[in-house]
Amino acid sequence: MPGSVCRRPVFILDEVLIRFISQHEWMVMGMKKTKLALILLFLFLCAGSAFGQPKAPSDEFVRGDVLVVLEAPGGASEVENQANQIAEATSSRVIRTYSAIAAATGKNIVQLKADGKSAEELLAEVRQIPGVLGATPNYIFKVLRTPNDPEFSSSWGMESINAPGAWEISTGSEEVYVALLDTGIQYDHEDLAANMGRDKDGNFGRNLVSMANAANPMDDNGHGTHLAGIIGAAGDNGLGAAGINWTVRLLAVKVLDGNGAASVGHIIAGLDYVMEQKSKGLNIRVANMAFGGWTPPVSDVATDPLTIACKSLSDAGILLVAAAGNEGQNIASAGGGYKGNTIYPAAFAFPEMVTVAAITQNGALTKFSNFGSSVDIAAPGYEVKSTALGGTYGSLNGTSVASAHVAGAAAL
Template sequence: MKLVSMKKILAVSMTALFSVFILTVFFGFSNKGTASEAGPFVPDEVLVRMKPGYRLESLLPGLPVRLEVQDSGAKEAFRVVRLKIRSGESVQKALSVLGKNEGVLFAQPNYIYHAALVPNDPEYASQWALVKIRAPEAWEQTTGSADVIVAVLDTGVDLNHPDLAGNLWTNPGEIPGNGIDDDGNGYVDDVHGWNSHENSSDVQDTFGHGTHVSGIIGAVGNNGVGVSGVNWAVRIVAVKASSGDSFPTADLADGIDYVTALKTAKGLDIVAINASLGAAVPEDLILNQAIESAGNAGILFVAAAGNNGGDNDVTPFYPASLFRPYVLSVAATDESDALANFGGGKASNYGRRTVHLAAPGKSIQSTYLSMGYSLLSGT
């Protein structure tokens, strides 16, 4: 085996084992939903996938419920459309009506997921987890590689952070800020990634979660600044699917599709998507479809087991509970290698069948907003 290949394998393995130990950083948020309908979802939207040969626009006028097309975005290729429910109608009624239409393959709520929150770097001494996973021994073989690309599906990244800027993926086919889709991939000015939440190129993090996770994966190491990532060298594609704690299905699916297209259409060797989020919702067909497309393209989907202290074998926590060979579910441990307890009734989820591994996830020091650093905990 060539040395480059060995380094790449080690870098990918380290990313899978450690970059996600804080996948669901715990901020103490609670799931939001409606009092009358089960599950957290956007209260005035539904998602519809059409059968081949049918167009939803031609069917809407005859439906006994008031709906309007909000957008189809990057999901048009899969015939998935986001519909806005007009005032006075309910998600339950809309789904009932749409489900009976012969042209509809399936209709579902727009579910909401939640953020589950020896180098010379001066903050390295506070990074106990790197020692716990024996990262220094791995670094003797490789400290990462710019050939390894990881997408962070989260709240964006602090593009100006001195410990992250050097490891951000930059699209060589785009001219920043000219308002033109220079590389013709359907995304204007996607220089460092894509904002699927606002359908724009602005991936700057204003919340902090994505920046913290990105630092764990790939804060520049041995640069005399701040902390060290598991991979000193890596390329991070920023996919901003939310500006806060709530991640709607449609925005997550569009973000995943963007990453998949980067690999299948542009040839980027993206090895993994880090998904720092989840919710105890019914199985999400539209999100599953996007994850499946990424998995079929050879992209590992790494998901948080969750912070509810529950058994995922009994109560599924999606998308981590999507039982597929390309989905890796990660729980959190503390400094004693015990399942992490975060206090306030929050602890790492677990599951003999549905949780695949555990990694450090309590009091983790990493990059944060305003070019700073912060300790956070979670799965």
């Protein structure tokens, strides 16, 4: 088994490629064309590689739930009528529709539930209906972090990406919004409150997990709060830590519950909310997605619900930052219990999207980080200190932590 090797990246700005020089040719990562290139040239120094031990993947989905894609040339005006028609035809009920995505793409995504049927039975029925472009189970995704070991806590991430050097040029802007699709944010944390943004409805974001509590995206897990601190803990305020952006506007989009789990339906609802706010004029530049789920590969990107939703944000000019995942797998050709499956959203490839692996303090890829051609860049993801629930501070591991560094750099 090859050891970890520190690699010095060579940046070619004309083609925006990253080439890692090493005797091991099995690990090569390329970076898609994106406005992030100049910032990454300045910040990121080194990435490496190592194998991890596979674990059994979770391909769970919500019982009796499906996501259906319909052609909607009339945009948002047709959403409810189409949804009700297909629900009636399948003896199911409409759980959600996504009007902002329909308006942007001309495709209507509908979440249906049939209490007396399995997801497989409902899928078989909807796929027979004329006008249905595609349908999938409502898969369950989870946050991408690894167990925390507080013995080795450190705050090395900022120095590793040369954030102090970047701060000589810019410390952020209150005009820039970063949407965190996560477990929410503790918006009253002493180091986050000053950088919390408000949406066009006057809220700190949206809670898509609880419709009854939609205006309150408070974190009940801690994952989102930790990432929020990396991206934008207030700087130069004499408190706790400083984020990559001393000044920024954080938008809490709670799609994951207190256990760190979400259905794809919840995630699409979060993306729909971001698209809605963007269309209303909110200056959302970056959306961080530090979750993932191993599912069968998408066979048709034009009819897959999550693909359509993510691409709608990319097409709107919002940079999507996705965590690569923590299974130690080559995303393009996973082995063991993952064979035949792919992790999303990390495996998506859109012009305005970056997939992030995790490195240790010495620049080597962590043993848990996924890798391969789907990965664009690596960032600090091991024992990184940041804001925590209860107004405290703590450390976490994972590619989710790494993705927050890149999201923060993109917003700076």
